[in-house]
Amino acid sequence: MVKIKEIKASQLNTQEFINEKAGEISALVGDGLAINALSGGVDSCAVTMLGHKALGDRLKTYFIDNGLMREGEPQQIVTLFKKLGVHVEILDAKKKFFNALKNITDPEEKREAITQTFYKDVFGKLVKESGAKHLLQGTILTDVDETVAGIKRQHNVFEQLGIDPQATLGYKIIEPLIQLRKDGVRKVAEASGLPESAYKRIPFPGPALAARVIGEVTEEKINTVRKATTVVEEELASTGAFQYMAILHQDRVTGMRNGKRDFGLQIEVRCWDSIDARVAKPTNVPFNILCKVADRMVNQVPGVVSVTYHIGSKPPSTMEVV
Numbered sequence: 001m002v003k004i005k006e007i008k009a010s011q012l013n014t015q016e017f018i019n020e021k022a023g024e025i026s027a028l029v030g031d032g033l034a035i036n037a038l039s040g041g042v043d044s045c046a047v048t049m050l051g052h053k054a055l056g057d058r059l060k061t062y063f064i065d066n067g068l069m070r071e072g073e074p075q076q077i078v079t080l081f082k083k084l085g086v087h088v089e090i091l092d093a094k095k096k097f098f099n100a101l102k103n104i105t106d107p108e109e110k111r112e113a114i115t116q117t118f119y120k121d122v123f124g125k126l127v128k129e130s131g132a133k134h135l136l137q138g139t140i141l142t143d144v145d146e147t148v149a150g151i152k153r154q155h156n157v158f159e160q161l162g163i164d165p166q167a168t169l170g171y172k173i174i175e176p177l178i179q180l181r182k183d184g185v186r187k188v189a190e191a192s193g194l195p196e197s198a199y200k201r202i203p204f205p206g207p208a209l210a211a212r213v214i215g216e217v218t219e220e221k222i223n224t225v226r227k228a229t230t231v232v233e234e235e236l237a238s239t240g241a242f243q244y245m246a247i248l249h250q251d252r253v254t255g256m257r258n259g260k261r262d263f264g265l266q267i268e269v270r271c272w273d274s275i276d277a278r279v280a281k282p283t284n285v286p287f288n289i290l291c292k293v294a295d296r297m298v299n300q301v302p303g304v305v306s307v308t309y310h311i312g313s314k315p316p317s318t319m320e321v322v
Ligand code: XMP
Pocket: 143, 146, 152, 153, 154, 155, 156, 203, 204, 205, 206, 207, 211, 243, 277, 314, 317, 318, 319, 320, 321
């Protein structure tokens, strides 16, 4: 396996990097077509901009609506990119993902189900129908490191695991950001003309809200964690933390509501200080902000009776729970 040469954010010449990567993409795709999936995260936003610089309309950009995204996300992303002159097509794949996740409780099996549905089922078909031979994606070095170390199978890592995408999926994968970490990607995203709302956006994992449901992922549980995520994102944005999230636990706990027993749901809140996601510490969130989060959570997210704040560090925790 070829060792990937890291480019640290402090050493990155952003404009040079953008020109070089756009040139590489053009050379690889030639006069053919490429496709990419835009999730709205900073990595996929940066790749979309690089790909459009290189290929213009010969890059077809899709937002895969897997049913696991945050409130209003698909439409927000389409609108943002429309302003930048990039057409994004929404593809409704909700049923496929929920079917694939049925009865799966093991974290790695969940990740694998999402990977297979995304790359084989959804993208396999898209590639065939569109005639594209290349998929452009925003894998970054941290994704590769953790997957190769066997910590977590990130949904977007293949070659470094000895999987040849051409042979197993039927298309080639181009990964222009693979030498960077999150801080470097943000610089590239800013220099590509993306607005602050995109280049400063907190990270969001490929498996989306499925990474934040412990146990089986169902539409109902996703709806709960989606509402909890809205609360956390609105209330913790002022912390300026690297990432913040809500997690839905599997166990129910005894609570009380209107003088009656309510055997309800538990939400865990995590808020991380980090530079590049390799190591992270819990943010020292003011207690009054945590109380506001808890108050909104039990009042606005149906069924929740308990809210906890995670205070472990990475390692040994990882940032997501799944
Ligand atoms: P962990 O949980 O591994 O997360 O400490 C480190 C960073 O990576 C994000 N993450 C993912 N991103 N695909 C992604 O694109 C994934 O499968 C995935 N899993 C975790 C996570 O949100 C955090 O920023």
